[in-house]
Amino acid sequence: MTITEKILAKHARKNRVEPGDNVWVDVDILMTHDVCGPPTFGIFKKEFGEDARVWDREKLVVIPDHYVFTSDKYANRNIDVLRDFARDQNLPHFYDVGTERYKGVCHIALPEEGFTRPGEVLFGTDSHTCTAGAFGEFATGIGNTDAAFILGTGKLWVKVPETMQFVFEDELQPYVMAKDMILKIIGDIGVDGASYRTMEFAGAGVQALDMEGRMTLANMAIEAGGKNGVIEPDQVTFDYVDARTNHPYEPVFNDGGAKYHSVKVYKSKDLEPMLAKPHSPDAESTVWQMRDTKLNRAYIGSCTGGKITDFIAAAEIMKKQSVKIDTYVVPATTEIAHGLRTIKLHGETLQEIFENAGARIGPASCAACLGGPQDTFGRLNGAEICISTTNRNFPGRMGSKQSQVYLASPYTVAASAVKGKITDPRDLM
Amino acid sequence: MSETIRGKAFVLGENIDTDQIIPAEHLVYSLDDPSEKKYYGRFALSGVPVANSGLPDGGVAFTGENSYESQFAIIIGGRNFGCGSSREHAPAALQIAGARAVVAPSYARIFYRNAVDGGFLVPFETEEDLTKAIRTFDELEISREQSELCNLTSGKSHALKPLGDVADIVQAGGIFAYARQKGMMS
Numbered sequence: 128m129t130i131t132e133k134i135l136a137k138h139a140r141k142n143r144v145e146p147g148d149n150v151w152v153d154v155d156i157l158m159t160h161d162v163c164g165p166p167t168f169g170i171f172k173k174e175f176g177e178d179a180r181v182w183d184r185e186k187l188v189v190i191p192d193h194y195v196f197t198s199d200k201y202a203n204r205n206i207d208v209l210r211d212f213a214r215d216q217n218l219p220h221f222y223d224v225g226t227e228r229y230k231g232v233c234h235i236a237l238p239e240e241g242f243t244r245p246g247e248v249l250f251g252t253d254s255h256t257c258t259a260g261a262f263g264e265f266a267t268g269i270g271n272t273d274a275a276f277i278l279g280t281g282k283l284w285v286k287v288p289e290t291m292q293f294v295f296e297d298e299l300q301p302y303v304m305a306k307d308m309i310l311k312i313i314g315d316i317g318v319d320g321a322s323y324r325t326m327e328f329a330g331a332g333v334q335a336l337d338m339e340g341r342m343t344l345a346n347m348a349i350e351a352g353g354k355n356g357v358i359e360p361d362q363v364t365f366d367y368v369d370a371r372t373n374h375p376y377e378p379v380f381n382d383g384g385a386k387y388h389s390v391k392v393y394k395s396k397d398l399e400p401m402l403a404k405p406h407s408p409d410a411e412s413t414v415w416q417m418r419d420t421k422l423n424r425a426y427i428g429s430c431t432g433g434k435i436t437d438f439i440a441a442a443e444i445m446k447k448q449s450v451k452i453d454t455y456v457v458p459a460t461t462e463i464a465h466g467l468r469t470i471k472l473h474g475e476t477l478q479e480i481f482e483n484a485g486a487r488i489g490p491a492s493c494a495a496c497l498g499g500p501q502d503t504f505g506r507l508n509g510a511e512i513c514i515s516t517t518n519r520n521f522p523g524r525m526g527s528k529q530s531q532v533y534l535a536s537p538y539t540v541a542a543s544a545v546k547g548k549i550t551d552p553r554d555l556m
Numbered sequence: 557m558s559e560t561i562r563g564k565a566f567v568l569g570e571n572i573d574t575d576q577i578i579p580a581e582h583l584v585y586s587l588d589d590p591s592e593k594k595y596y597g598r599f600a601l602s603g604v605p606v607a608n609s610g611l612p613d614g615g616v617a618f619t620g621e622n623s624y625e626s627q628f629a630i631i632i633g634g635r636n637f638g639c640g641s642s643r644e645h646a647p648a649a650l651q652i653a654g655a656r657a658v659v660a661p662s663y664a665r666i667f668y669r670n671a672v673d674g675g676f677l678v679p680f681e682t683e684e685d686l687t688k689a690i691r692t693f694d695e696l697e698i699s700r701e702q703s704e705l706c707n708l709t710s711g712k713s714h715a716l717k718p719l720g721d722v723a724d725i726v727q728a729g730g731i732f733a734y735a736r737q738k739g740m741m742s
Contacts, residue, residue, distance in 0.1 A: 149721060162583050163643065169588040174732045175741075194584060201584035201592070254642040254666060270644030270670035271587075276731055280741065284731075286721070318571055319636035323665050352639060352664055407571065497580040497641070521573040521640060523603045526581075 129290040129385040130357050131325040134265040137379070138248045146289040146388075154186065155247035155264075157277050160233050161191040163252035163270075165208040170275035181216050182281035188220040188242055189213055190233040195224050195492045199500040231460035231491030234258040234346065234430035238338070239462050241372025245360040246379040250277060254349045255430050255518065261341035262368065263360030263378055268349065288354045289388035290325040291316075295332025295395045302552045303398050304440065305340035306432060306516065306536035308332070309347040310401040311393070314411020322352035324388055332395035333358060338367045339436040346431050347518055350408040400539045400551055405531040406522045414539050414551045424513035425450065425544035426505055426525070427537055428457030428489075429496040432516020435466045437537040441516075442477045444541035444552055445484040451547030454486040455505035457494040464491050486544070498526040507532070514543045561656045561678070561698040563629025565690050565707075566618055567611040568604065570634030574667065576603035577638065577646040587648055596649035597624040610692040619653050626653040630698065632690050633660035637679075638667025647676035657698055659705060659716065661685050672722045675730030680705070681717040689714065 128136065132144050139150035159167050171179065181187050189209055194202035206224055213221035220240075222230040230236035234255050237243050245263035249256065252274045259266035269283070277283050293312055308328075313320070326348040333341065341358050348356030358364075360378045368376070402417055404410035427433065427441050438458065458464040467478040467488070481488055487505075495505035496517040507513055507530035515525065520532035535543070538552035545555065582599045585592040601609065601618035610616025619626045631650065637660040638646060647670050650658070658671070659680045671679045680698065686705070690696070694709040703716045719726055728734035735741045 166587040166644065169586075199584055201586075204586075205584060252642060252644075254640065256642075268642035268666055270642055270666065270674060272644060272670065272674040272731060276673075276735070280735075318639055319662060319664070322636070322662065349640075352636065354665055497575070500581055500584065519573075519575070519640060521575045522605050523579055524573075524575050528603065528605060 128382050129325065129327065129387065130263060130359055130379050130381055131265055131290055131327070131355060132287060133379045134246060134248060135285060135287050144287045146287050148287045149284055150287060151282050151284050152248055154250055154277050154281055154283060156186055156188060156242050156249045157274060158188045158190060158233055158237060158249065158251035158256065159274055160193055160253060161195070161205050161209055162193045163274065164189060165205045167252055167271040167274040167278065168208065168212045170271055171278045174275060175279040179279060181278045184216055184218050187218060187278070188237065189218060190222045190230055190236050191224050192232045193493045193497070194499050196490055196504065197500040197502050202500055229461060231458070232430045232433065232493055235434060235459040235463070238262065238367070239371065239460060241368065241374060244368055244372070244374060244376035245364060246377045250274065250283060255346055257348045257353065257356045258342050258346040258430055260345040260348065260355050260357040261338060262364055263358060265355055265357070267355045288323055288325045290327050291321055292327045292329055292387045292390045294330035294390060294392045296392060297331050297395045298335045299332060299395050299398060302538050302556065303400060304536040304538060305336055305343035307398055307401040309344050310403055310411065310534065311398060313347065313351045313409050314401070314403065316351055318350060318407060318409045319352040321348065323354055326351065326353040326356045328356065328358050334361060337436060338363060339434040342434065343431055347408070350518060400536060402549070403520055403534040405520055405533065408519060408534060414535065414549060417549045418551060420549040422512050422514050422543055422548055423452050424507065424511040425452055425454040425540050426495060426513055426515040426517065427540055428455065428459065428494055429517040430459055431518040432537055433457055433459035433463065435463050435470070437516060438463070438467060438477050439470065439472065440537040441541035442472050442480040444538060444555060445486070445545060446472060446475065446480050448484055448545045450485045450544040452544055454544040455495065456481050456486045456488045457505060458491045461491045495525050498524060514540050514549065516540050559700045561630065563656065563696065564627055565630050565632050565692055565694040565696050566628035567632045567687055567690055567692045568634070569608050569611065569687060571636045571639055572604070572633050573640035574638060574643050574646040575640055577601055578643065578649040579603040583643060583645050587645065593652060594624040596645060597626070597653040600626065600649040600653040611687060612691060616692055626655065629654060629656050630696050631655055631658045632686050633658060634685055634687050635661045637663050639664035642666045644670045644674055647671040647674060651676040659686060672725050673731040675733070678726055682714065683717065684714070686714055
């Protein structure tokens, strides 16, 4: 069996499962946030009763992150709904806004707080929950109704997916990142190329990535329609997890002879900096092909491109440079924001590098990745042409329907911000 | 859930993502409070670029200006309908506007699952893409029993794929009703 099949079999208490089987699995962690938490809690109360208790309060993680720094009264009311539920249910894992516990983007907060563990099953009310597959677990996004069902029962039905394997031979070239790998795959197979299936990432080029790079790969599995992304765990995984939690876990590995839907092999050394052009993540291009395209906005942030390694990459490019276009920097979490203030590159902190280059730095949250209320930091409110480290560029995704978004790696976005036009980062080095 | 669904067609293209179905800025409204819930009907499909809204001609709003309900009950889409976010607000918004079914060659899996498990509307799959065969405003009738869509305007019929694994959940009206029928919860 593949990693995904083995994890689902174990959680369905079966010796074996086959792709296409419908199984009920036990849930290790359920995550929700400020957009989908309130309706999830509403359905839970309606179906299980006003006084019902959640199935296991240790397994529920509530992370407000989407609409946090806004004057929108409904958005703020929704965070109050989370507070009330967390208090009524006495939830230990609630990361409230305005407290020292506040984290920011849920998909990065989960691993930082030790909730992403090899071999486990994690569901979240957000499509990018697949990010956690980087840790060798089954992780996928669900809706409010399914989440409410888990809240009451601790279980959910899943159709066992077929697995597509994507192998990267050898290590990446300088200034080519995990984001370029996943944009290349999505461009090749299309936005529904992995629908209903698992995307498993393997090979020396994947093993050479740190956890942040692996998370970028798994994060965008959903952009190819994938049910989950997964990477076999190794010492890199264990070192990250063990530094964050004492919670026991049982890693799961591929069996020899596991059956795959398909195997696609890439030569990492041939991979170039990639783009997704407006308005689809599969509108593939190399950065070189679109070089010199005029831009007026750059954005570095989100679960996809707002991790500490993403900012270190961007700072390498932006050091002692000035940005030519409005450039927004949004750390995914408060831990990463702390990193911006403390990690130094050649004597300057990352924050100093960005500020000296003329970029604007916002507080940790999802911010403009998904547009959000009108006053969201970095939101595209008109006909901006933006290059972004985020994950989606559908019409209106980052705000206005008139705007256009190019998706790219942090190196490419930083280089393009410095030049004011689409720029291959290798041209600046 | 009734066996026959009748109403006007609203035709869209491929890869209709959840940001087009309900733009993220509107996800702040409560789905429980009727005074707020109606806004999902108001803004359903408001993210679709005007030229692609109501094919073949475009320029048709799914929900009219200052209205909370749509005149269209059946949405005809291209492949990969509902891709993008896991927001259950997407099938909910279509239902709140008055839609009862979507017909498309394929769906993004979370949208499909949300539509079925939440009992919002029925996502029918087809072998052929019907977005060229059906025009916005055509009067349609879907028979679940016959797995067939009749275009009463053009007089043509089109086969729908049987609902398969999820038929029992659709029939029950959602995952909670289904689980109660199966004795999984009281």
